[in-house]
Amino acid sequence: DGGITQSPKYLFRKEGQNVTLSCEQNLNHDAMYWYRQDPGQGLRLIYYSQIVNDFQKGDIAEGYSVSREKKESFPLTVTSAQKNPTAFYLCASSWGTAETQYFGPGTRLLVL
Amino acid sequence: DAKTTQPPSMDCAEGRAANLPCNHSTISGNEYVYWYRQIHSQGPQYIIHGLKNNETNEMASLIITEDRKSSTLILPHATLRDTAVYYCIVTSSSNTGKLIFGQGTTLQVKP
Numbered sequence: 001d002g003g004i005t006q007s008p009k010y011l012f013r014k015e016g017q018n019v020t021l022s023c024e025q026n027l028n029h030d031a032m033y034w035y036r037q038d039p040g041q042g043l044r045l046i047y048y049s050q051i052v053n054d055f056q057k058g059d060i061a062e063g064y065s066v067s068r069e070k071k072e073s074f075p076l077t078v079t080s081a082q083k084n085p086t087a088f089y090l091c092a093s094s095w096g097t098a099e100t101q102y103f104g105p106g107t108r109l110l111v112l
Numbered sequence: 113d114a115k116t117t118q119p120p121s122m123d124c125a126e127g128r129a130a131n132l133p134c135n136h137s138t139i140s141g142n143e144y145v146y147w148y149r150q151i152h153s154q155g156p157q158y159i160i161h162g163l164k165n166n167e168t169n170e171m172a173s174l175i176i177t178e179d180r181k182s183s184t185l186i187l188p189h190a191t192l193r194d195t196a197v198y199y200c201i202v203t204s205s206s207n208t209g210k211l212i213f214g215q216g217t218t219l220q221v222k223p
Contacts, residue, residue, distance in 0.1 A: 004155075006155075031209055033209060035211075037213075041215075042199070042212070042213030042214050042215060042216070043156070043211065043213040045210045045211075048209050048210070050209070058210060059210070088153075090155050090156070092155075094209065096209075097209030098204075098209070100146070100158055100161065101158070101209070101211060102158060103148075103155035103156045103157070103158075104155050105154060105155050106153070106154065106155045108153075
């Protein structure tokens with residue numbers, strides 16, 4: 001099946017710890033995105049990548065980092081600098097930044 | 113990107129058509145209207161999009177007014193599984209890919 005997978009479904013972070021969220025797609029899409037969703041709110045863009053080895057900051061990039069070494073993978077690291085990381089994290093992909101985005105199932109990050 | 117306005121909540125009887133309105137009075141000529149929905153604790157699901165013509169697919173129909181200032185998403189025969197938050201989003205073909213999700217409309221389908 002073609003699609004977007006995110007792992008894990010739930011992730012727990014201790015104070016001062018970096019954690020990495022996985023996002024993989026087998027749709028052969030060039031563009032990939034990371035969004036954050038807080039309870040009762042809409043999605044906010046963290047980072048996006050239009051092509052391999054290139055990425056740009058979104059609206060709320062502080063405290064996050066990404067890499068795009070392979071077309072199918074776009075991992076997101078939540079660093080210790082992100083003081084309020086508890087949220088639902090969503091990965092999406094599209095053929096290009098002007099095309100329809102398709103979303104993964106999400107990872108819920110909780111702070112211990 | 114143009115701002116959208118949607119009612120916060122709507123109810124619909126199972127088996128009836130659900131008509132979800134969206135106002136986007138500041139939409140510009142190159143901006144598309146997209147609809148997504150999000151079932152609780154899942155990723156958003158793409159439904160349909162259009163520029164100025166009405167569109168239909170296996171999930172829904174999208175009716176865009178002639179002046180493009182508003183649109184309506186129609187689910188022709190709503191089921192309980194259609195209960196979700198529905199987001200109307202306006203985005204241009206020249207943007208960076210950022211989708212602006214507002215508060216959306218919570219649709220409750222009732223038996």
